[in-house]
Amino acid sequence: MTDRLIKPVGRGFLFLDSHPVGCAELVNGLTEQIEARKLQQRPVALVIGSSSGYGLAATVAGLARYGIDGIGVSFEKAPTVRRTATAGWYRTAATAAYAESVGxxxxxxxADAFADTTKADVLDLLQEKFGGVDYLIYSVAAPRRVDPRTGTTYQSAIKAIGQPARTKSLAYEDGVPVVQEVGIEVATDDEVAETVQVMGGEDWTRWVDALEERKLLKDGFSTVALTYIGSELTGPIYRQGSIGAAKAHLEQTAQTLSKRDGVAARTSVNGAAVTQASSAIPGIGLYVSLLHKVLGERMQTPMQQSIALWDQLTGEKPLDLDEDGRIRLDRWELADDVQAAVRDQWDAATQETIADVADTVWFFEEVRRLYGFDVAGVDYDQPAEVDVEWPTKA
Structure with a gap:
C-alpha cells in the first residue's frame, strides 16, 4: 500500500500530481450521463488517444452507449517514488473497470501511438481477439513525434503564419485570474512543416495502412479524426496559425483516405472544451471561459458531443455534414448570436472586468478536474492509493 495525501501542486495549468480517486470519480460521472442503446452486434472500435479529452469521451461514450468492444491506445506514465501516475493512467484504469462491469x-x-511496433502489437491483439475493426477514432494530441521509419523527431509549434499576432490570454496567480496580452511569433516554414508532421494526418494514414495490410477492415469500416475549427477570435493563433495548417492536412487526409475501397474517412469537428491540450494554447482559456459565461448549461460537453458522434457513426442518426464533408459537432458554438455575444465579452475583458464577463472560477475548476481535483464526492483530506495497476487482461 502506498497511500498518499495528494494536493494540487504545479504552475499555471500544469499539475505535477494527479488524484487517483478523483480521476476515477470523474470517469464514473461521465458514464452516468449516457443512455444506453443496443445494436444487433457489438461494434469493434480502435481508439487512438483514449485516455484524455475527446478521445476519453469517445471511448466512454462508445462503451456506455453501444457496448463497444475493442482497444484503446494511449501513452501514460506510471507512478514513481516521488510522483503519482498521470491523470490519464488513472482514468484508463477506471474506464477499464467500467468496461468490464458492462460486459x-x-x-x-x-504505448507510443506513433511507433510502428505499437501498431504491430495492437493489430496482433485486434486480430486475435476480434478478427477486425468497424471503427477507428483518431484523437492524438502530442507536442512531438518521432517518426519510427526515419528516427527524426518533429516538434510542434504554436505560432502564427504570415505576420505576428497578439491575443488576450487568461492566466492564474494563486487561483486569481489574470488577463494578459500575449504576442504570437511567426512560424518558419520548417516549424509549420514539423507541426504538420506531429498533428497532421500522416500517422492516421499509417494506422489505416496497417489495418488494410493485415486485412482487418470489416465491411462498412469507418474512421474519424477529431479536429477543431473555432472562432475568429482564436483564429490567428489556431485555425490560421501553424496548428491550423496541421488541421487542414488532417482534413485533406480524410478526403484522400475516403478514395480507397472499403474506407469511409471523415474529420469530426468538435466544439470548444477544457482539455489538457487546449489549455496550453494562448487565448483558448479566455475564449472558453467567455463561451461558458455566454452559454452556461447550453455549452455542450465533450461527452454530449461524443454521444452525438457515435449516434451518427452507427446510423442511429444521419450524419451532420458541412459542404466539405466534415461531421459538425460544433454548430452550437459557432452560431452567429453566440459568437456575437462572446466577441462583446472578449472586447470588454480587462483585469478589472474579467470576473464579471468570464466564468473564470468554472474554468479553473475544470482544469483542476482534469487532474482529479475538485471532483464532487471526493475527500481530499484522506490519503489515496497511488499505485494503481495498468489494466491488463489475461
Missing part, C-alpha cells in the same frame, strides 16, 4: 471486451495498450 465489454475492451483492452487498453499503453
Amino acid at each position: 465489454s471486451d475492451f483492452h487498453f495498450v499503453n
